[in-house]
Every structure is written in structure tokens, then in C-alpha cells.
Amino acid sequence: MKHQKLLTAFFTAIVFAVLAAPALAQAPNAPPQVTSPEVHADRKITFRLLAPKAESVRLSGGDIPGMGPGKELTKNDKGIWEITIGPIDPGTYRYNFNLGGVAVIDPRNPSVSESNGNVWSMVHVPGSEFQDTKNVPHGAVSAVTYYSTALGKFRRMHIYTPPGYEMGKGKFPVFYLLHGAGDCDDSWSSVGRAGFIVDNLIAAGKAKPMVIVMPAGHTRQNLRVTPPPATSGGAPPPDEFVQDFVTDIMPYVEKNYRVLTDRNNRAIAGLSMGGNHTLNIALPHLEKFAYVGVYSSGLLSAFMRAPQPGAPRPAPDAIPAITPAGEAWIKQHQAKLDDANLKKGLKLLWFATGKEDFLLGTTKGTLDLLKRHGFAPIYEETPGGHTWINWRNYLTDFAPKLFK
Amino acid sequence: MKHQKLLTAFFTAIVFAVLAAPALAQAPNAPPQVTSPEVHADRKITFRLLAPKAESVRLSGGDIPGMGPGKELTKNDKGIWEITIGPIDPGTYRYNFNLGGVAVIDPRNPSVSESNGNVWSMVHVPGSEFQDTKNVPHGAVSAVTYYSTALGKFRRMHIYTPPGYEMGKGKFPVFYLLHGAGDCDDSWSSVGRAGFIVDNLIAAGKAKPMVIVMPAGHTRQNLRVTPPPATSGGAPPPDEFVQDFVTDIMPYVEKNYRVLTDRNNRAIAGLSMGGNHTLNIALPHLEKFAYVGVYSSGLLSAFMRAPQPGAPRPAPDAIPAITPAGEAWIKQHQAKLDDANLKKGLKLLWFATGKEDFLLGTTKGTLDLLKRHGFAPIYEETPGGHTWINWRNYLTDFAPKLFK
Secondary structure (H helix, E strand, O other): OHHHHHHHHHHHHHHHHHHOHHHHHOOOOOOOOOOOOEEOOOOOEEEEEEOOOOOOEEEEOOOOOOOOOOEEOEEOOOOEEEEEEOOOOOEEEEEEEEEOOEEEOOOOOOOEEEOOOOEEEEEEEOOOOOOOOOOOOOOEEEEEEEEEOOOOEEEEEEEEEOOOHHHOOOOEOEEEEEOOOOOOOOOOOOOOOHHHHHHHHHHOOOOOOOEEEEOOOOOOOOOOOOOOOOOOOOOOOOOHHHHHHHHHHHHHHHHHOOEOOOHHHEEEEEEOHHHHHHHHHHHHHHHHOOEEEEEOOOOHHHHOOOOOOOOOOOOOOOOOOOOHHHHHHHHHOHHHHOOHHHHHOOOEEEEEEEOOOOOHHHHHHHHHHHHHOOOOOEEEEEOOOOOHHHHHHHHHHHHHHOOO | OHHHHHHHHHHHHHHHHHHOHHHHHOOOOOOOOOOOOEEOOOOOEEEEEEOOOOOOEEEEOOOOOOOOOOEEOEEOOOOEEEEEEOOOOOEEEEEEEEEOOEEEOOOOOOOEEEOOOOEEEEEEEOOOOOOOOOOOOOOEEEEEEEEEOOOOEEEEEEEEEOOOHHHOOOOEOEEEEEOOOOOOOOOOOOOOOHHHHHHHHHHOOOOOOOEEEEOOOOOOOOOOOOOOOOOOOOOOOOOHHHHHHHHHHHHHHHHHOOEOOOHHHEEEEEEOHHHHHHHHHHOOOHHHOOEEEEEOOOOHHHHOOOOOOOOOOOOOOOOOOOOHHHHHHHHHOHHHHOOHHHHHOOOEEEEEEEOOOOOHHHHHHHHHHHHHOOOOOEEEEEOOOOOHHHHHHHHHHHHHHOOO
16 A cells, blocks of 8 residues: 555656646656756756765766776766866767766666667767757657567567668668667667667768668676577687578568668668678679678677787787688688689678777778678778777768669 | 777777677686576576676666665675566566666666666566567567757657568558656667567567557657746747647658558557547647547546645546646647547547556546546556657557558
């Protein structure tokens, strides 16, 4: 009964807040109202957290320029912790608070970006030509649940359908867009702004209307708790996501969506882990894809140096020696890699990586390998590092090159 | 540079976690792995939070049976706070932790339900015939951004399209489904499981394939901070959401989706505040809707008693006297309310409220009013209170009655 009374009081309060807001706005003894985040006209951002008992509150947000390892908030006499940062470049940023050693999202911000094992708060700084929400025709971004026969479980993907699609006319080219190790299938459409970017590019006549499929690259939630089995040989274990993609995702999309199914109307790209997935899917099935994009990545298992405790870190653009796993992979896919006919239909093999990216050497090693096998990859080396800032820019650059 | 090194270390760690998970799983000095929530086979749920420095951690989850005002977690010697509750009835529940006075979501749970000014963690207890994710054809639930000319800003709604819709054939009936004061446009498809419920009902032959539109009922994020202006007379202020619905939402859906636009193929329902919205939209536009549902609600501004501090709480089913605002509303819509011809095409006017619901009196007052004006509402009084448990059940009961 006590519970029922509390619930009643709670719901009565919010229903009355809606019906008679002016009265409640002035309610005595109400806790202070906290707005967070607040993006100012000069692109500074104020973050606030009401936590009178906390000993310290730190703001973390890896991608926010100048954020470094985090910034301490300051408490005022009402128990509100606050910090103002910036001006910050236009874009979308994930962040959270560290509250007594616990990473928590901003309790006052309903805007979130899901990841593989956690959720981030999200803040958008307007001012970008193609990333802002603009008054142009908008597509729809769906969450789609499917049963993966390859993995034996339910999975979710996000699918963008362009303006006009839902009225039912025509078929569209399809672009598979894969996320990174720190992300999930929600990431490209939340922090990645994929839907808004492509809406704006279509409205500006820069990109063709297309369906964008954003699947879940992680096949297990907590990789470190339940790792995939290692193989005894030198080759990396069979990639569960690649199996899911080939066996379930592509067939699901082609059965349930009005997408064109010829090579010239199929593209694939991914960032970081998703760039590795892209190569692992596209190179062995090159007859299926005319457009391939690799953002801040390469063949990770072939060209990524394991961190050596205590050893000096190599220069970021130093190309690692190819690993035994890489050699095994090349041998496995030798015929496709060296097939000159397949390359004729490959309209674009596009790489982009930041000068400060820790996968710069991996990118360069992969480019060299592909050239040795007769590919002609395009490579853009950009400012910046391994960030969503770059990945949104790469999508903005890449999407206009598709389906021409 | 220090920031870049930290970012590099972070991304290297997660990329390697993916490539070489077994090694990292055993890393020395790694913080303990915490899984939360863990739903056991006997439908008990264990919640965990790694917070060695916290003085107390409380679990809150208004809808969880037996939860009461919250339950304290217990800390073990590794700094992990833990509680096991239940067995809990199958269903989906919102919850959060109170960490030193701050309401935070579960940092280890990527499953969330957005609300108007905050985000909840979400846990699903399987075992329900129509609410579980089952291996049946699934529809798609989209987030759709539109520009509201009525409100002068961008707004979001969620739209469910049934299995088969995305292939482009046929037109479908449309069901507008409105959320409550404690929710947002995400709520019906997250904690409300609307997509999964209707997928299952369609697969079982119990409901017709339909498009479900779930708009955002709140027109401002923080109502208490920026309340809508009060009017000088007795009538409630013009409802901004009703304007948005009539001017923008319905026209957007009918322009951009393959929905049937005759009365017999249009339904509307809502819970709590959304039930009030439903009546405010449907009664003055009765020629547009053949099916109307009101869950745990009624005409709130007409039949809701303001809380009287110190006064004994009236019995929940006591019908409040009609307010001046209610009288004004009736007068305003008298012609429609008394139009016998409009009632002929109204195939269903369905109410359901729980016996313990604080809006039981409001429901009954509204039913009496409608009967006095010649309506023949169906009323189901169910066990329980003002909870998502009931609202999912009401949707499961209501959807099969539509478009017959």
C-alpha cells in the first residue's frame, strides 16, 4: 500500500505538472532545477550535475576536442556541480560523468547513444553544413529485430530508408555501414548522425537516395567475459559477424527491403573494427560490392602490433610486419585477391585515416598489401585521430561517391 | 599529446579485446567484471553496481512488483553492490540506481528506455505469450524527424511498420498510440514493447497488420521550468500537442506512409496523459476515428482532483466533481459530443483502468459524462494500478479489436 501511495504521488505530480505547470514551477522546497547539457550560442557547453553529497565529479568525453583525460566539475552552494568547456567545434559528442569512481550518464539528458556494453550521454553542437538537423525531407531510421541462424539468437540492426521510400515506389541502392569496437548498431545513427548526414546530402543533390544498413558488429555483449574460442592454428578464429552478415543480414535486407541486388548498387564501409569487417566481407565476396570504404582501419589481425609493455611505442605510421594470421588470411583468399576480372567491376576502394590515428600503420600496411595484389585504393590522410569527428566527415565524403 | 595517448590506449585495448579476447580476459589488476542485470531462469533478477567508494546504493523501479520505494543493495569485499529480487512476473521494467542521492542508470546495461527528461535502464523478464521477442516475422520501428509548423521546431516520432510493409505493396490501417506524462515517443516501443506485441499478435492471426504511429506528447522538455502560458478564463490552455498532431503529425504520416485515410482504418489510443490527449483529439474530430482507446485515464482537466495538502485522500473510485475547465471544454465541443450521426461510425470506444489506479475516479467521471452525451463506451476494470504492466496488457487486448 505504501508503494501504491508513492506511485500515486509520483504520477499525480507529473500529471499536474502537465496540467498546471505554472503552479508547480514555484513549489516550495523543490530541489533546484538543473539543465544539462546547455549548448550556448558561442558553442561553449555547460554540464551540470546535482549531487550535493558527491566528493568529486569528473566529465569524460574522449572525442570532445581538448577534453583530455577528463575535467573536474566544481560544486556550488546548492550542491550543483558545473563546468563550461569550449567553444567546441560543431559535431556530436558522447560523454559521461565519473561520480565517485562510477561512470554514469547525465541524469538530465534524455539524448543517449547506445554502445556494446554501456550507454553514453550525447550532446550536439550545431553549426555543421551536413550534420545538423535541417528542414529538408527526412528519411526514417528503424530498429529491426531478426533471428540470426548463424549465431542462433535474436539480433538487432538499424536501417535508414531515404525520403520517399516509405511510400513504396522504386528500388534503391544499398549501403552497409559498419561500426567500431567501441560502438553498437545504434552508433552510426546516434553519434554518427548517418541519417541526418545523408538526408542533407540527398537534399543538396550530392548523394543518391539509398538504403543504409547498420548491423551490430559485436556478436557477444561482454567480449572479455565470454571470449570466442581461439583456434589452434595461426589463422584468426572464424569471424562470427562475417557469418551473420553473409548468412542472415544481407539475405534479410534483400528479402524485406526494396533494394537493388546487383554489384553496382551495393556498397560497404566500416570504421575501425568495422573497417576490418568490411575487408573480411568485401574482399572474399568482391563480386558483390562495387564500392568499398575503410575508415581509420585496415586488416587488423594482419597489421596490428600487440602492445608491448615497457617497450617504446612505435611511430604511428610505422608499418607493422605482417603477422602469421595475416599470412594465413592472404593465402586463404589468394584467388580472389589476385583476380583481375573482379577488380574491373570495383568502382571505388577508398581508405581514410587520421594522421594521429593509432591505426595509421595498419592502414598503410593494408594499402601496400592491396597494391601488391593489383588493387588501386584511393587513400585520404586527414587531420585528427581515431574519433567520431573523422568518421562523420568520412561518411560525408564517401556517400557522394556511391552509385554514380 | 597526453590525451591522444590515452585515447590510443583505450582504442588499442578494445580492438585487442576483440581480436585477442582470451588473453585480455585474464589481465592482472583488471577491475572485477560486473554483469547487470542478470535475469535468472527462475525469473529472479540480480542487479550489480561496481562502486567501491559509495556509501549506499538503492535500486528503484516503480513498476517492478514488490519494489516499493526502492531496495538497498549490499556491498561485497570487491566493492560490488548487489541485490537479487523476485521471482518477477514476465514483462519489461524500467529501473535505475540511487547513488549518493543521484539517480543513475545501470552502467553495465546498454538497454535503455528514453523519457521526457531522463533515461531509464530496462530489463526484460521473458515468459510472456505476446510480449517476448519471438521467431515470427518482425516489423520495423523507425525514429522519424519532422518539422512541426505548429510548434516551430523539429520533433521526433516513432513509427512501427508491420512485416511486409517495407517491400512496398498495399496500404495499411493506421493506429496512433500516445504515451503518458512519464514517457516520451520512445516509450511505447521500448518499455511498452508495442512492436513486439503487435508482431506476435499478427503472427498469431489475432491482429491485422497496421502502421502504428507513436508521437511525442510532451511539447517542452522541462515543463516545470518553461511552463506553457496560462489562459485568463476557466478553460485549460490550448493543448500544444493537439495542435502538433492535427497540423503536422497526421498530415506527415498520410503524406509519407502507405496508410488508409478513411475513418474505418484510423484508430487512436493513449495512456494517462495520452488518454487525455486521445479524448482531446478524437472527440472534436470524431469523423476521423472509428476506434478510440483510453488507458488508465479520462478527461484529466475535467475530472482530476488537485491534491489537497493535509486533507484525507478520497477513495480512488470516488468521482470528482467536474471542474470549470471541464464545463468549458464540454461547452466548446457540445455539437460534436451530441451528434448522433458521428456516433454511428464509431466502432469502438474502449476504456481500461486498474482497480488501484489513482485515475480510477477520473475514468469513471469521464465514462459517466460520455454516457450522458449518448456514447456507449466499453469499460474494463482490471487488477493493478497506473503501470506499464497494465498498459502493455491493454495494448494486447485493444489491438485485436481494431480494423475488423
